[in-house]
Amino acid sequence: MSWTIEGRYFYPGAARHVPARASAEPKRILRVADEEGHTLAEAPARRVKVTSRLARLMRRFDLPDGSRFETDDNDGADALLRALRKRRRGRFTDRLERAWPAVGVSLIVSLLFGYYIVVQAVPLAAEWLALKALPTVGHAMTEQTLLTLDRFALTPTQLAPADQAKAAALFHRVAAHARGAASGYRLIFRGGGRIGPNAFGLPDGTIVMTDPLWALVKNDAEIEGVFAHEMSHVDHAHQLQRIFEASLIPATIAIFTGDMSQMSQISAILPGIVVQSAYSRGFEQQADDDGAATLRRMGEKPSHMADLLERMDKKLCGKNGCPPSWIGDHPDTAARAARLRAEDKGPITPGEDCLRPWKSGISLRCLGWD
Amino acid sequence: MPDLPAQPDGAPTIHTVEFRGRGGEYFRIWIVNIALSVLTLGIYTAWAKVRTQRYFYGNTYLAGHSFEYHASAWRILIGRAIALTLFLGYSLSVVFVPLTFGIWFLILGAALPWLANTSTRFGARNTSWRNVRFNFNATYFETFIAYVVWSVAALAFFPLIPYARRVHDYFYINHHRFGGRGFETAFAARRIYFIYLFGFILIVVLLLAVIAIAGAAVEIATHVHNVFGRFSIPLGPENFSLIVLVLFGIGTAFVASFVTTLVTNLSVSNATLEGGFKLSSKASGLRVAWIVVTNALLTLATLGLFYPFGRVRLARYRMRKYALIASGNLDDFTSEALEAQSAIGQEIAGFFDLGFGL
Numbered sequence: 001m002s003w004t005i006e007g008r009y010f011y012p013g014a015a016r017h018v019p020a021r022a023s024a025e026p027k028r029i030l031r032v033a034d035e036e037g038h039t040l041a042e043a044p045a046r047r048v049k050v051t052s053r054l055a056r057l058m059r060r061f062d063l064p065d066g067s068r069f070e071t072d073d074n075d076g077a078d079a080l081l082r083a084l085r086k087r088r089r090g091r092f093t094d095r096l097e098r099a100w101p102a103v104g105v106s107l108i109v110s111l112l113f114g115y116y117i118v119v120q121a122v123p124l125a126a127e128w129l130a131l132k133a134l135p136t137v138g139h140a141m142t143e144q145t146l147l148t149l150d151r152f153a154l155t156p157t158q159l160a161p162a163d164q165a166k167a168a169a170l171f172h173r174v175a176a177h178a179r180g181a182a183s184g185y186r187l188i189f190r191g192g193g194r195i196g197p198n199a200f201g202l203p204d205g206t207i208v209m210t211d212p213l214w215a216l217v218k219n220d221a222e223i224e225g226v227f228a229h230e231m232s233h234v235d236h237a238h239q240l241q242r243i244f245e246a247s248l249i250p251a252t253i254a255i256f257t258g259d260m261s262q263m264s265q266i267s268a269i270l271p272g273i274v275v276q277s278a279y280s281r282g283f284e285q286q287a288d289d290d291g292a293a294t295l296r297r298m299g300e301k302p303s304h305m306a307d308l309l310e311r312m313d314k315k316l317c318g319k320n321g322c323p324p325s326w327i328g329d330h331p332d333t334a335a336r337a338a339r340l341r342a343e344d345k346g347p348i349t350p351g352e353d354c355l356r357p358w359k360s361g362i363s364l365r366c367l368g369w370d
Numbered sequence: 371m372p373d374l375p376a377q378p379d380g381a382p383t384i385h386t387v388e389f390r391g392r393g394g395e396y397f398r399i400w401i402v403n404i405a406l407s408v409l410t411l412g413i414y415t416a417w418a419k420v421r422t423q424r425y426f427y428g429n430t431y432l433a434g435h436s437f438e439y440h441a442s443a444w445r446i447l448i449g450r451a452i453a454l455t456l457f458l459g460y461s462l463s464v465v466f467v468p469l470t471f472g473i474w475f476l477i478l479g480a481a482l483p484w485l486a487n488t489s490t491r492f493g494a495r496n497t498s499w500r501n502v503r504f505n506f507n508a509t510y511f512e513t514f515i516a517y518v519v520w521s522v523a524a525l526a527f528f529p530l531i532p533y534a535r536r537v538h539d540y541f542y543i544n545h546h547r548f549g550g551r552g553f554e555t556a557f558a559a560r561r562i563y564f565i566y567l568f569g570f571i572l573i574v575v576l577l578l579a580v581i582a583i584a585g586a587a588v589e590i591a592t593h594v595h596n597v598f599g600r601f602s603i604p605l606g607p608e609n610f611s612l613i614v615l616v617l618f619g620i621g622t623a624f625v626a627s628f629v630t631t632l633v634t635n636l637s638v639s640n641a642t643l644e645g646g647f648k649l650s651s652k653a654s655g656l657r658v659a660w661i662v663v664t665n666a667l668l669t670l671a672t673l674g675l676f677y678p679f680g681r682v683r684l685a686r687y688r689m690r691k692y693a694l695i696a697s698g699n700l701d702d703f704t705s706e707a708l709e710a711q712s713a714i715g716q717e718i719a720g721f722f723d724l725g726f727g728l
Contacts, residue, residue, distance in 0.1 A: 010501035015549065015703040017500070054421060055395050057428035058436055066705070068501050093406070093421070097398045106405030111673075113408040133465045140468070255415060256407050257400075257677070273612065 003083040007071030009040050022061065022069045024083035030061065032069045041067050045084035052090025053078065055097070113256075118275055122248045123241075123282075130240035137240070138203040145202055155191030159211050164189055167214060167223065171207075174224050177297045178231040179290070185231055197312050201230035203239050216311050224298065225291050225305030225340075232290030238283040245279055288336060292343035303344045306337035382648075382697040389689035390436075391429035393679035399425055400678040416447035430689055432499060433700060441496040483513035494546060502549040502703045508541065516541035532566040533559055539637040549703030551644035555637050562636060569629040576621040584613035620663060627659040638692070646698030653691035661687055 009020035009032050018034055025031045028045040041063050049062040059077040061069040071077055081088050096102040157164075171187040178185070184205045192198075197213040207230045209223075217223045233239070292302035313333045403418035423439040430437045463470040487508055494506035508516075516537055524534035536559060543555045588610050631653050638651035665680030 013501065013705040014701075015500040015502045016701040051424075054424055054428065055399065056390075057424065058438075060438070093402065093417075096402045096406075103398045103401055106401045109405040109408055110401060113404075114674075129465065136466055137468060255412060256404055257674075273616070 003076075003080045005071050005073050005076035005080055007069055007073070009034070010068040010070070012066035020069060022071070022080060024080055028084050028086070030063075030069075030080075030084060032061075032063075032067075041065065041069075045086045048086075050077070050081065050086065050089075053088070053094040054090070117252050118249070122245055122252070123279065125248060126241045126244035127236070129244045130237035134203060134237045134240060138205075138237075141240070142202040142204040142206050146206070146208075149195075149208075150190075153195050154193040154208075154210070157189035157191055157211055159189050159214060163214060167209065170220055170224055171227050173298070174227040174231065174294060177294050178228060179235045185234065187227075197315055199226050199230055201233040201239075203234070203237060205234050207231070207234070212315075213312070216315060217308065218311075219304055219307070221295065221300040221304035222308040224300060225295050225302065226308065228294035229287045229291035229305070231294070232287040233283065235290070236283070236286065238280075238287070241283070242276065242280060246276060249275060284336070285339075288340060289343070289347070292340060293347060296343075296346075301344050303341040306340040309333055309337050309340070382646075382695045384650075385433035385694045385696060385700075387689045387692040387694075388431045389426075389429055389682075389685045390431060391425060391682045391685060393682045396425060396682050397675075397678040413447065416450060417443040419443070419446055426685060427497065430685070432692075432694060433696075435500045438498045439496055440498065441492070479518065483510050483517055486517050487513050490542070490545075498705075499548075500700070500703065502705050505547040505706055506545055507547065508545040512541065512545070532562045535566075535633060536562050539633070543637060543641050547706070548643060550706045551703070553641055553643050553649075555641035557636055557640040562633060565629055565632045565636070569625050572625045572628070573622065576625065577618060580614055580617040580621060583617060584610050587613055620666075623666065624659045624663050627662040628655040631655040631658040645702065646696065648695040648697075650693040650695060651691060652693075653688055657687065658684070 004021050004023040006019075006021055008017045010017040018040070020032050020034055020040055022030060022032050024045075025042075030043055030045050030048050031039060032041045033039050043063045043065075047064045051057075051060045053059065053074055056072070056074070058070045058072055059074055061077075063069070078088060096106070159167075167189070168187055171185070175185045186206045188206060188208055190208055190210050192210040192212040195210060197210060197216050199207065199209045199213055201207045207227065209226075213226070214223070288305070291305060295302045295305070310333065399421055403414070403421060406414040407418050420439070420441055420443045423441070427437040427439040460474050464474065487506075487510065490508075491506040494504040497504045520530075520534040520537045524531045536557075540555060543553050546553045632655045635651045635653060635655075638649050641649040643649070661680075661684050665676070665684060668676040669680055
C-alpha cells in the first residue's frame with residue numbers, strides 16, 4: 001500500500017526548497033517527489049531520521065544525503081511511518097502530553113513531590129549536612145558573624161563584673177544539664193546596640209547575651225531558660241541548617257523544572273521566605289521544647305521562660321506587645337508563652353511539630369498563619 | 371505565511387518573527403516533563419530539556435519557517451552525569467575541607483573559557499532554520515579575554531560594567547555564523563552607558579522608595595496594634611528588612627529586565643549577517659519588565675502553575691519584536707560541514723549556573 005503526504009522538500013544542506021509529497025514505496029522505501037511526480041529523493045526507511053511528534057510542531061524527515069522533507073501533517077506522518085513499518089519514537093510521551101487524565105496525574109505527582117521535597121527531603125538533607133559540616137566550618141562562621149555583628153549592630157558590654165560572674169555561674173549550671181558537653185559552650189557579653197534585649201547562639205557554641213536582656217531578668221530560672229534554648233540551637237546546628245535549606249530548595253526547583261530564569265528567581269523569593277520562616281519556627285519550637293526539658297531536669301519551671309518572653313515583647317513594642325507576624329522567623333510570642341507554660345506539667349506529646357507535619361497534621365500556624 | 375523572495379529592485383523585505391506556542395499546550399508538556407523527571411529520579415530531565423527547547427524553537431517562525439533544536443538527549447544526559455559528579459565533588463569538598471575552595475576556584479576559572487565556548491557552540495550547532503545550521507567559533511584566548519579578563523575588570527572597577535557588556539555582546543554575536551556567513555554588530559559605547567546610567571538612577575530611586583514604604587507599613591501596623599489591641603495588621607518591626615527585601619527584589623528584577631531588553635535591542639538592531647541581511651529588535655523595555663514581573667507574581671500566586679503560561683506569554687511578545695531585514699536571497703544559504711561535538715561543556719556550565727548568551 002502506498003501512503004502520501006504533502007509537505008516541502010529542502011535540497012541537501014540548503015535553504016532552497018520546493019513543495020513536495022512523500023510516499024511509502026514497497027520494500028520500506030521513502031520517496032519524495034515534486035508536484036509533477038518526479039522523484040526528488042529516495043531512501044530506505046531505516047536510514048531516514050524522523051523527529052518525534054511534539055504538539056503541533058513540523059515533522060522532519062532527514063534523508064541520508066542531507067536533504068529533508070518536512071510537513072505539518074502530523075497524523076499523516078504517523079500513518080506514513082506505520083506504512084514504512086518504522087518505529088515512532090517518543091510516541092508514549094506525546095500521548096501523555098495530549099491526554100488530560102495523564103496531565104492530571106502528572107500534576108498530582110509533581111505537587112506531591114514538591115511537598116515531599118519541602119517538608120521532608122530538604123530538612124533531612126540540611127540537618128545531615130549541617131551536623132557533618134559543623135566541626136570544620138563552625139568556628140570560622142562564628143568569628144565572621146561576630147565580627148559583622150560587632151561592627152554594625154552590637155556595642156561592648158557595660159555589665160558589672162559581679163553580674164557577669166553571676167550570669168556565667170548560671171550558664172555553667174545549665175550547660176551541665178544540656179545535651180552538648182559542658183565545655184562545648186561559651187558565654188560572651190555585649191551591649192544591646194541595635195538589637196536590644198536578646199540572646200543568640202552561634203555555630204561553634206558561643207552564646208551571646210546582651211546587657212538589656214540581663215536587665216529584664218527577675219528570676220534566675222528565666223535566664224537559665226534562655227541559655228538552655230540557645231544551647232539547643234547550637235546542638236542542632238540550626239544556623240547551618242538554615243544556610244543549607246536556603247540553597248537546597250532553589251537547586252531542586254532548578255533541576256526539576258529545568259529553568260532558573262529571572263522570572264523563576266523572583267517567584268522563588270516569597271515562597272522561599274515563607275518556607276524558611278516555617279523551618280525557623282520549627283527550630284524555635286524545638287529549642288523551646290529542649291530548653292523546657294533542660295529546665296525541668298534542673299528542677300525549674302519552664303513557665304519562667306514565658307514570663308521573660310512576654311517582658312521582652314513589651315519592651316520592644318509597647319504595652320500590647322508586638323503585633324503577630326505572618327512571616328517572622330519566630331512563632332507568635334503569645335503562642336510560644338502558652339506552650340512553655342503547658343510544659344510545666346511535662347513534655348507536650350504529641351507536639352505540634354512544624355518540621356514533620358505528617359506526624360501532627362498540617363498546621364496553618366506552622367506556615368505562618370495563626 | 372508565504373515565503374517572500376527579496377524584491378528584484380533591491381528594496382529590502384522585512385520578515386518579522388512570530389511565536390506560535392500556546393500556554394495550555396506548553397503547560398501539558400511542562401507538567402508531564404516534571405512528573406516523568408520525578409518518577410525517573412531526574413534521568414528524564416535530559417529529555418525534558420530537549421522537548422522544551424524543541425517546543426520553543428519549533429514554534430518560533432521567521433518568514434514562514436520555524437527554528438529547530440537538534441540536540442540529542444543522550445548526550446545531554448552524559449553531560450549532566452559528569453556535571454553532577456563534579457558538582458557533588460565540589461560541594462562536599464568545600465563543605466568538609468573549606469580550603470579546597472581555592473583549588474576549585476582556580477580550576478573553574480581556567481575551565482571557564484572552555485565551558486563558555488563548548489556550551490555556546492553546542493547550542494548554536496544544534497539550532498537550525500530552513501535546514502541550515504548555526505555555528506559558533508571562538509578560540510580559548512578570545513573567550514578568556516571576553517569572559518574572564520573583562521569580568522574581573524568590571525568587578526574591580528564598576529564604571530567598566532557597560533563597556534564589558536559591550537565586549538561580551540560583540541564576542542557573542544560576532545563569533546556566531548549561519549550557513550557559513552558571519553554575524554557582526556557594532557555600536558557606540560556611549561549608547562550602552564546611557565542605558566546603564568538610567569538603570570542605575572532607577573535602582574537608587576527604587577531603594578529609597580522601598581525603605582520609605584517599608585518604614586511606613588511597619589509604623590502603621592504597630593500603631594494600629596497599639597490602638598485597637600486584638601485587631602491588628604500582622605506586620606512586626608522585625609518584618610521591616612523582609613518587606614524591604616521583597617519589594618526591592620521585585621523592583622530590581624523589573625529594572626534588570628528593562629536594562630537587559632534595551633541592551634539586547636541595541637546589540638541585535640546593530641547586527642548584520644553577511645549577504646545583505648540586517649537584524650532588528652524593538653521590544654519595549656517597560657513592556658518586557660512588566661511581563662516578567664507580573665509573570666513572576668502570578669507564578670507565585672498559583673504555586674508555580676502559571677509558569678508555563680508566563681513563559682509563552684513572554685515569548686509571544688518578545689519574538690514579535692524581532693525581525694530580519696533581507697536585501698539578499700534567503701534561498702542562498704547552505705550549511706557548513708560541522709563535526710559532531712559533545713554536550714559536556716554546556717551541561718557543566720549549566721550546572722554551575724553560568725549563563726552564557728545575550
